Amino acid sequence: MTDVSLWNASRDDGFRTSCPVCGNRLIGDSEKGEQVCPTCGYVTVAPADSGPEWKAMDLEEKNKRVRVGSPTTLALHDFGLTTEISRTMRDSHGKYLDPAMRATVEKMRKWQSRTRTINSEERGLSNVLSKISELCEALNLPDNVAETAAQIYRTSAKMKVAKSKSILGMTAATVYLACRKCGVSRTLKEVARAAGMEKGSVARYFRLVLKEVEKEYVPPPSVEKYISKLINKSQIDPRVERLALTLSRKTSDSKISSGKAPAGLAAAYVYLSSVMEGVHLPQREVAESAEVTEVTVRNRCREILDNFVIRQEFVAVK
């Protein structure tokens, strides 16, 4: 198992203890990636985590070591740098503060810590929200899906559904739900892979969110959507797409599509029409792009052929 967790990845390369300019001891958190010299203001340029390297997600195997997490600087709304007001009784020149000033500083300190604790929930929220948009980006999802996902998470947080749940699980689930609500065809499998999670575990979170927050069944994207997706994915002759779509439409309101994985059915249509158009893609290829097995493709094909008589004129006319 490769390193899956970036959440608390240490970034101690470039870590220093003393300021290279004035030699003073640096303060700051090595995990946050920044340190500052209290005297001269020098800030270490710790190697910044430029983000997960999953931008160019390829279709296939490359993403074995997908990691999850965000650059600390973006994930934390305060950039991980908080201001502390110390208890010293001297000002920056070393002079003692007069009692009036001391009282003022004391008040400031109190209020600062109060506002910080008040904001803690808000901070957690913004944290998750940024993870959601990251996941959406990794999946090349349009903005409206990210918006929807954020909306879903907000309400689920409000309803306390997200309480003591895995952040990763919740993000994956909300993103997947958002895909379905927006009619964007991403499979559970794809979302799970991009999030670096088990499919089953994403499914559990998804069901939870669906039941508790959405409360209404959101149907998976239509077979047509899957067909177009397949075609786009593997650069297939547009004629095949048109044929597959008409085929699918002609047979849509039928029992064969109920309870079946839409991706498998879509693959069957694509395969069938590729044969009819004389392109003849191998089952293997179609099945692979649809992320189903050849067996499933075959079974769907058999059902289609069993239930419908496909004549060339029939498809050629419309």
Place this chain on the structure above:
DNA sequence: CATTCGTGAAGACGAAT
């Protein structure tokens, strides 16, 4: 040889109990 087709065992999932 590559591709297709069919099968049984095993796992996963949803619905019903």
Place this chain on the structure above:
DNA sequence: ATTCGATTTCACGAATG
């Protein structure tokens, strides 16, 4: 929470070209 039925996957071998 467990059981049950349908679906999907896996692993194989046979047929086809």
